[in-house]
Amino acid sequence: MSATDQESETNGSANREPSDRADVCVVGAGPAGGIVAHSLAERGHDVVVLEAGPRFSFEERIRRMERHQRPAFDQSDVWEMGGERDAFRSSGDLNYPLNDVRVKGVGGTTLHWIGYTPRFHEKDFEMDSRYGLADDWPIAYEDVRPYYAAAEREMGVAGGEDNPFAPPREESFPMTAFPPSHSDSMLGAACEELDITTHSIPQARNSEAYDDRSQCVGYGTCHPVCPSGAKYSGDVHVRKAEEAGARVLDRVPVQRLEHDDAGERVEAVVYATPDGTEHRQEARQFVLAGGAVETPRLLLLSESSQYPDGLANSSGAVGRYFMDHLLHMTMGVVSEETRQHQVGFSTAATHQFYDHEESTPGSFFVAFLNYAGPSPVELALENGAWGDDVVDAVSREYGTHVGTEALVEQLPDAESRITLDTSRTDDHGNPVPDVAWSIGEHGVRTGERALEVQREIMDEAGARVTWSTSPRQPLSGSHPMGTTRMGADPETSVVDERLRTHDLDNLSIASSSVFTTGGAMNPTLTIAALSLKAADHVDEDL
């Protein structure tokens, strides 16, 4: 039995039989599933949460941090991703590193996220009206605004009022912003010369004790592990949901959904337990919260004679319009110490380029890294040397790095999509997801502009640029989105403005998969806000 198995057995419900009666069945125990489950359980509804991955113990996080730092382990070892369970194919223009950008387990991908929580801007909901690009969302910023405020309170967001480019807000952040770093002051001075305004970054990380969780203590390994729990992760709300009466089953991947004879309602989800036994969980309402890859995959796997192209897919949009944020980085060195890797998160950025006049280049923002260049601990262990030689080797590589990163908007494209790869199956015999990611010319041109701005800042700061991405070869921002898009028209979208599928009366989706367009802001706060909105609508229907 692995350590994780033991954690699951000791901390989780070893009884994986279905509940006799459930008002709501939530599929996925990441931040979206946890928030939905908590919101509904708190209102007295009987909630069952089904999670494909394990329940990780909090105490083991520090060992996971060590795995992250020691070169004997791969990054996928930290949260035990990979293998048959997580098999996938990447067949698009760009390789998509799916298992590097997700975690399966109670808490989901927020177990390894970095924790930034900006709101989307008004323009992100109005891309067609403003620029003639893609589609408008069926809801506006004003509709989401109260949910943003609630999500910031729920997650615990530290932020400042110093961002002149941020959308309007109604109240202060729950916690004060993290102060800028030493290297922020170096790059910030360069920005001042360039008339670029910089500001703090809102993030779901405790700048003071909050919600019975510790203040950040500076482990410096936020991505992929926060041993102190100062960084919000979805297990916080899963635990609260359980305290409110929800039942959470781990290691029970859902295999398919089954609908009634009329094809109007979901009757049950079929899930498998670790020994391979399948069970049916019935409920009055169902919420899919498995992220922008597994959610469309599950709908496609749930084909029936009535829905031969997959459930909730009469539009044909399920799996299509797959987007990510394009991550562009520019790294360099300067002639003085930059104090990197003291913390694992950024503390300054500029959103000055986000709200643009012309349609293209589109939105992006630039942030300064506090973890540029190699970590001194990892260098010491990877170099091979010992004694005075290892100090010399680390000192040569660590100390003077600076870096910037930009998240860049791409537009939805029907051919950028998730499909089923029937040539390969997972550990339960289901076709694996095929990710065909393409970024389009809008993304390329916006990336070019983001790289120009980064280069200007680095040059002005006197940095010698050592490496940067190229406009057509961005990194994944680790933010999959768009694959069950929201829209008013059932012919072209999967869910409506209530986050309910057009096709099935009792099936809702809480995920970045509902984003009509993706903007360039980190998506998790918007996921949380829409999850709270979805929970309200499900509650109305119960």
Add this chain to the structure above:
Amino acid sequence: MELTRRDAIAALAAAGVAGGGAVLVASDRDRGPESNDDEGATNDAHEDIVETATALAPVLYPSEVDDAAEFVRTYVTGRIEDDDDHRTGMADAAAALDGHAAEEFESNFRELSPEQGDQLLTDVGLDRVRPDPAGSDLERIRFYLVNELLYALFSSPTGGELVGTENPPGHPGGLESYQGAQR
């Protein structure tokens, strides 16, 4: 530069062992003539690992570090006290290292001088060996002994200072140091 017991406890925290110092005190006190045979064997294994690690420290650690014996003893004891798998891995790696020492110097590693120890690690090519807890003898020596002790050193504030940071990744050193230009 002196590595203290406090540094060892900080390093143990980075390795997921809380209260490492308290563990050491308890284990020292509990050892005695009344121990039964199994406990005696376990204590011997503990001591072999600790002695080997202590002998490795002057080889692995930079010359600026004056005396690492107490640091290593505290760290290693805390690391293996309640972790059977890690204790087995370290004991196994120490035995493998002794095997190489016997081949070249007809002696256990802990009886070699630091110069002989350095010569041995160089001769077996350990600078080119990837760490692997389930790998070959040399890969396990690299993982359980060499990288173990380097991780202990460089995840501690004093070890971090050697390369320019008082708050290395893995050490919960607070929120002050990242804001300042000076150490």
